[in-house]
Amino acid sequence: MNDWVDIGCLEDVPRRGARCIKTPLGKIAVFRTADDKVFAIDDQCPHKGGPLSQGIVHGAQVTCPLHNWVFSLETGVAQGADEGAVRTYPLRLHQDRILIDAQSFAAATAA
């Protein structure tokens, strides 16, 4: 069961940028690419915990601000020689509103 909740509008997130939402699990970074696609991943690099929401967004990827690991926003998997992945969360765009599946993080908390 999905539980789509509104987290804000597309314009709240800068193009090629990110905003965070706070959850009981920690922060989730919500990204908007140059072509207005949105993605959500954990705001924590698996390498040294860097806040991925603060990285430079290029294409559908983000570069961690601490040590330049690059992650795919689509899959959460580290690119290039680095090995690791961050969790991704389903997002939906309804007109200009961004919805996240609250189940995805609520379930993880309960589990």
Add this chain to the structure above:
Amino acid sequence: MAEKLVIIGAGMASGRMLEHLFEAEPGRYEVTLFGAEPRGNYNRIMLSPVLAGEKRYEDIVTHDADWYAANNVHCRFGQTVTKIDRQAKSVFADGVETPYDRLVIATGSAPFILPIPGKDLPGVRAFRDLDDVEAMVAVAGKPDAKAVVIGGGLLGLEAAAALRGRGMEVVVLHLAGHLMERQLDAAAGYLLRRELEGRGIKVHCKAQTKAILGTDRVEAVALDDGTIYPADLVVMAAGIRPETRLATDAGIEINRGIVVSDAMVTSDPDILALGECVEHKGAVYGLVAPLYDMAKVAAKTLTGAEAAFKPVQTATQLKVTGVSLYSAGDFAEADDREEIVLRDATAGVYKRVVLKDNRILGAVLYGDTADGSWFFDLLKRSTDIAPMRDTLIYGQSYGGGASADPLAAVAALPAEAEICGCNGVCKGTIANAITSKGLTSLDDVRAHTKASASCGSCTGLVEKLLMATLGDSYNPAAIQPMCPCTELGHDEVRRLIVAQELKSIPAVMQELGWKTSCGCAKCRPALNYYLVANWPGEYEDDGQSRFINERVHANIQKDGTYSVVPRMFGGLTTANELRAIADVADKFEVPTIKVTGGQRIDLLGIKKEDLPAVWADLNKAGMMSGAAYAKGLRTVKTCVGSDWCRFGTQDSTGLGVRIEKFMWGSWTPAKLKLAVSGCPRNCAEATCKDIGVICIDSGYEIHFGGAAGLDIKGTEVLCHAKTEDEAMEIIAALTQLYREQGRYLERIYKWAKRVGSDSIKANVVEDLAKRRQLFERFVYSQKFAQVDPWEERVNGRDAHEFAAMADFQMLQAAE
């Protein structure tokens, strides 16, 4: 005793001849070499890249002083030979007589100067030697400078593109109906014209130049049709003619050029001639390949060996960055000729092959010249192309059935295929040299085979050949691309940003063919810096292309919190500022407060969402961002100077404060740290800073290029300044030069090592006009740079950065 060999002219032809001669019989001749220019032999073909600023003179020197010394050549550079006495067998220069046993005339060519009024005005230059280039660069450095280039051939267009690249307004006047009519047909000429006009070069064909106007120096060029083009510089590139005056005076047989036999001997058996000054079987030559062939023949003749010059067909390439153009052979239309043409106007590609009896007579390629050497090879071997006629125009990879991979295309070339047209080097020779001599780099290949050592346009082919021969062990070190998104290096991108007036990141990526849609974390910050530095007041800073520190104006720490450093000009602070800092520390529970190496106070461990409130409090106490995160001006460290110190010679604190107040806010390629010490005891440690000042009794010693990080390096003295004002101007000019030339993330000491401190001194110390211009550009750029980013954000800018979008922390409790 060695025979006396005298050579008149120290250009490319005689230089090559000497190489062959010394290789064959090193001690046979005692050589005296006269050159009208005050320097030895250099690669004249590469003057265009020097004019464009892509290469330096040092890069194109082919024979340096050590080479001449090692071969015992008596160099008489800067001396013009005025007379040849054939009876006495001697030549005269500056009244001094030099006897010869054999004489070689290699006087080259003289530019054809249109016989029109005003041709002798200062500001009218040919494009033949380094002096011409330096004179043109000097004019190009003036604001709003305008150039008129007379002649739309190879040389004229290279000059025009280079001058445009330096920011001049450029008009090309061309007599014929289309550009480069000797090498191009009208269609390719049109494409070329469109390309050049797209770069902002005005092209005026069918232009009859009537006069050059001006009183003390050139001011404008007037055409027969009444058009007048204003000009600060006129470049005469209307053609060349063999320089034969000496030979004429000496009574040697002359026609259009000095008449030579197949062995390169003139009508006087003791006198040889070669290069652009000669005429062989009715033809004169201007491209380098036949001249090198003549050099080979002349060297053999001098050693008594039999040799004969056989002219071969040569291909032409235009050396203008971003324009691909190749032409070879004869492509005039005639009844017995056929042609195959491929046009793709959108992609800007045009290919035309002229055939007679199924054999290629000529080829013109524009936009995509990868198959140039393949067509040329078919042309020279007179290959019957009937079997592949249907697909011929699509090039080698199509016709030969090989893949479109350019590496495979090179691998598929036959061993006899010519790679380097200038030096006549074929594929087999290069591949053999690579394997038998263990060559591993482009420079090695150039040293051993000369391939790509002249005009350089076959460099790509030679590199692919290295790759094909060596496989993965080939590691090209030439131009490091900025990042995997582009093939271009930092300098090339920067130059093109200026030349093509690219003023946004999308424009750069579009026009320079970026391979990714949106760049990467390497190129975007670099491009943003280049655009900020090149277009002050015009370019809108792209925050999303900056690293987080410069986006939120604080330093990110390992735990995702930030550190905040307020500016303290010259390291001075007050009780009020300290009180405000203490209050902020209390209010926001700052866990760590530290004094930095740059004489500032660092508040560490501040949460991102608290940043605007912290800045608001600091702003209220009169403090602004200390830019401790910036690739820009960081700190000016000072000692207490003459106000307090018993050794102080000048007010070092005051000067430090003044410099910092003048320079804060400026962006630079990498961080920039300064210091001012009040005496040579150097308590402010100015001699390991990017820029340092040591005060002395007689003024200020300006230092630069120190480092005390990963590398440790003492500074180098730039110059001495008498007054504070002079010191300020020099420091700002130096910083501006670094801003304009430094590659992104390149500290000042690395930049200085790359460009050489001589070139820095030439711009900032020796040439006062240049210094002034640099200073003024810095001042102009500061008008837009000195805005406190903290204050902007306290007032609401980028508010999204500092607040969460939504908060679901209570979600669990609510359920």
